[in-house]
Amino acid sequence: MSTLRPLPRWADILLLPIINLALAFIVSGIVVFAIGQNPLAALEAIVGGAFGNGYNFGYTLYYSTNFIFTGLAVAVAAHAGLFNIGGNGQAYIAGLGVIVVALAMQALPWWLTFPVAILAGAAVGGFWGFVPGWLQAKRGSHVVITTIMFNFVAAAIMVYMVVNVLKPDGVLAPESAMIAPEGRMPKLGAFIPWFKNTDVNFTLLLALGCLVGVYVLVWHTRFGYAMRALGHNPTASTYAGSSNSRIIMIVMTLSGALAGMVAVNQVVGVQYRLVLDYVADAGFVGIAVALMGRNHPVGILFAALLFGALYQGGNELQYVIPGLSKEMVVVIQALVILFTGAMEGMFRPGLQRLFGLFARAPRPDAPAAVAGKES
Amino acid sequence: MDLTIILSTLDATIRLSTPLLLACLAGLYSERAGVFDIGLEGKMLAAAFGAAAVAAVTNSVWLGLLAGIAVSLSTSALQGAAAITLKGNQLIAGVAINMLAAGLTTFLGIQWFAQGGRTPPLTADGRFGNITLPFADEVAGVPVLGQIYSELISGHNLLVYLAFLAVPITWFVLYRTRFGLRLRAVGENPKAVDTAGISVVKLRYQAVLITGLLCGLAGAFFSIAQGSGFGNNMTAGKGFIALAALIFAKWKPVPAMFTCLLFGFLDALQIRLQNTEIFGVTVPVQAIQALPYILTVVLLAGFIGKAVGPKAGGVPYSKER
Numbered sequence: 238m239s240t241l242r243p244l245p246r247w248a249d250i251l252l253l254p255i256i257n258l259a260l261a262f263i264v265s266g267i268v269v270f271a272i273g274q275n276p277l278a279a280l281e282a283i284v285g286g287a288f289g290n291g292y293n294f295g296y297t298l299y300y301s302t303n304f305i306f307t308g309l310a311v312a313v314a315a316h317a318g319l320f321n322i323g324g325n326g327q328a329y330i331a332g333l334g335v336i337v338v339a340l341a342m343q344a345l346p347w348w349l350t351f352p353v354a355i356l357a358g359a360a361v362g363g364f365w366g367f368v369p370g371w372l373q374a375k376r377g378s379h380v381v382i383t384t385i386m387f388n389f390v391a392a393a394i395m396v397y398m399v400v401n402v403l404k405p406d407g408v409l410a411p412e413s414a415m416i417a418p419e420g421r422m423p424k425l426g427a428f429i430p431w432f433k434n435t436d437v438n439f440t441l442l443l444a445l446g447c448l449v450g451v452y453v454l455v456w457h458t459r460f461g462y463a464m465r466a467l468g469h470n471p472t473a474s475t476y477a478g479s480s481n482s483r484i485i486m487i488v489m490t491l492s493g494a495l496a497g498m499v500a501v502n503q504v505v506g507v508q509y510r511l512v513l514d515y516v517a518d519a520g521f522v523g524i525a526v527a528l529m530g531r532n533h534p535v536g537i538l539f540a541a542l543l544f545g546a547l548y549q550g551g552n553e554l555q556y557v558i559p560g561l562s563k564e565m566v567v568v569i570q571a572l573v574i575l576f577t578g579a580m581e582g583m584f585r586p587g588l589q590r591l592f593g594l595f596a597r598a599p600r601p602d603a604p605a606a607v608a609g610k611e612s
Numbered sequence: 613m614d615l616t617i618i619l620s621t622l623d624a625t626i627r628l629s630t631p632l633l634l635a636c637l638a639g640l641y642s643e644r645a646g647v648f649d650i651g652l653e654g655k656m657l658a659a660a661f662g663a664a665a666v667a668a669v670t671n672s673v674w675l676g677l678l679a680g681i682a683v684s685l686s687t688s689a690l691q692g693a694a695a696i697t698l699k700g701n702q703l704i705a706g707v708a709i710n711m712l713a714a715g716l717t718t719f720l721g722i723q724w725f726a727q728g729g730r731t732p733p734l735t736a737d738g739r740f741g742n743i744t745l746p747f748a749d750e751v752a753g754v755p756v757l758g759q760i761y762s763e764l765i766s767g768h769n770l771l772v773y774l775a776f777l778a779v780p781i782t783w784f785v786l787y788r789t790r791f792g793l794r795l796r797a798v799g800e801n802p803k804a805v806d807t808a809g810i811s812v813v814k815l816r817y818q819a820v821l822i823t824g825l826l827c828g829l830a831g832a833f834f835s836i837a838q839g840s841g842f843g844n845n846m847t848a849g850k851g852f853i854a855l856a857a858l859i860f861a862k863w864k865p866v867p868a869m870f871t872c873l874l875f876g877f878l879d880a881l882q883i884r885l886q887n888t889e890i891f892g893v894t895v896p897v898q899a900i901q902a903l904p905y906i907l908t909v910v911l912l913a914g915f916i917g918k919a920v921g922p923k924a925g926g927v928p929y930s931k932e933r
Contacts, residue, residue, distance in 0.1 A: 268719075272724070372913045376913040378909070381703055383909055386905040386906075386908055387905075387909070390906060396898050521711060524707055528704070560722070560726075561723070562722045564714075564715045564722070567714060568712060570711060571710075574707055578705075580698050581700060582700055
């Protein structure tokens with residue numbers, strides 16, 4: 238028995254992530270315990286801070302909205318075998334497109350601005366994903382390195398644009414002009430009073446739409462099949478007649494466009510202006526979300542909710558337990574990435590062996606049945 | 613521009629290049645052995661925190677340095693366990709390390725020192741002072757050469773000299789020792805190394821630990837040599853510039869030094885050029901800041917020369933059964 242059988246599907250998509258998550262929580266709990274705090278009290282504070290009431294839950298959903306976008310961005314690229322680590326830069330620079338549209342159309346009602354802002358954000362974010370894709374497809378540079386570099390280039394451009402171009406005279410803070418109230422995206426609290434005046438807004442619906450869209454694209458279209466083929470085996474994909482370089486460029490553009498939707502949420506949904514550093518590492522959270530959600534929209538939805546809850550809960554944590562800061566959430570997130578992404582080999586073989594024990598019994602029958610048919 | 617301004621800019625260049633050079637050489641070892649490392653930033657940050665925390669508590673720069681190296685080494689060991697033993701994705705391991713360092717340093721800093729994540733300021737015993745080389749003061753009056761010696765070459769802290777000393781050492785180790793030959797071989801063709809009866813896993817672990825050691829020095833430079841204490845995210849992306857420099861230098865030690873000096877010079881220039889005009893045009897500081905990244909992308913794309921990394925980089929090695 239040298240080869241291990243693959244895990245049953247449910248164990249692969251549910252059990253393994255849950256074990257990894259539990260481990261991440263346990264290790265962070267040990268850290269909290271080691272510095273003399275009560276891990277269970279911390280967990281209680283995080284859960285209460287994330288789900289305690291409509292106000293808290295509203296903020297959880299606001300964070301989740303961003304994480305759905307960046308998680309999808311990582312997942313779409315991953316299906317084609319690409320690692321887009323540039324979600325931060327793509328989400329950041331997309332703000333330029335969104336703010337230009339939003340300021341130009343601010344006198345018009347928001348439902349006119351919204352679609353155009355989406356397109357503008359997708360176009361700019363998509364471009365920031367396309368260039369690394371193009372460089373990988375045509376010039377052979379590694380998309381990981383290029384997207385890392387592009388994160389920093391985007392940051393430099395944004396500082397220049399906000400401070401030197403978009404900042405109105407007489408404003409001291411580095412930020413663009415405010416969008417007129419007509420052009421702002423309504424908050425969900427305006428329709429569902431339970432959410433109060435929290436930041437969760439109509440962009441959440443866009444995020445849910447993107448989840449469905451990515452599902453259809455990846456599993457129910459020709460292109461989705463082609464990109465998954467590329468992800469599994471580039472050589473086979475070429476022989477099957479697809480142009481790998483074309484797929485890489487399209488996928489990276491899509492990935493960047495999805496990350497760019499963070500800008501829609503932040504600029505027309507929450508801040509109503511372009512500020513610096515509004516992405517706040519959502520792109521990196523997207524990596525954790527995609528890993529945890531096994532690159533599947535349903536998984537991503539739950540993983541984004543989980544991380545949204547952790548971020549919102551982490552914000553509340555520091556008020557409930559003085560001394561514990563929200564960075565604890567970053568630690569949990571890093572451990573999730575470590576355990577689900579990089580140390581997968583720790584549990585999978587053991588789990589496979591465990592399942593192998595139970596699956597042994599019916600195994601000898603299978604060849605026998607075949608043999609019986611032949612006789 | 614007179615000599616004093618040029619000298620002080622070049623002086624700043626050397627100071628700013630030092631952590632880049634240490635981190636760049638650090639990355640060189642592990643990437644030459646076939647382990648991609650985008651976690652240089654995280655290791656430096658963790659080391660900077662460890663060094664500052666211990667130096668602040670013990671008031672000893674040497675214990676601080678040891679602590680910084682120990683923290684960085686254990687981070688490397690973790691990364692090695694994920695990327696070598698468990699054959700995990702090396703890039704994802706690097707991302708995780710960066711995030712873990714960013715989270716833990718701030719989290720522990722706030723909890724331990726209650727200064728918003730900063731460590732207490734260090735006294736003179738807690739940090740590396742500047743070393744005045746022999747006769748530096750005596751020759752300071754000699755025009756040009758004397759000034760260069762006393763201003764530019766003398767008067768840096770120990771880690772600066774260590775960083776530049778590490779360049780010829782790395783060159784020697786890489787190209788003139790058996791270990792170096794094996795290291796380069798394991799990054800190009802691990803199977804051949806394995807067939808020759810040399811352990812791929814052991815070699816890669818050795819490489820990753822050297823990376824950890826050098827990242828420890830780089831991190832210590834930030835908090836207990838150049839600075840006097842740890843501040844949130846004080847490495848500020850320097851680990852990624854070092855990564856860019858490594859690619860720009862095509863994974864070779866001597867070009868790595870020149871690239872780090874170039875990137876350090878750009879950094880020094882952008883500090884000096886804040887809001888000054890050159891030929892009547894104000895050069896945006898951000899353009900200079902972004903230049904190392906843009907240059908690396910351009911080089912990587914083969915528009916100026918070609919950077920091709922070690923062939924087996926990024927692929928975990930498993931023996932076939």
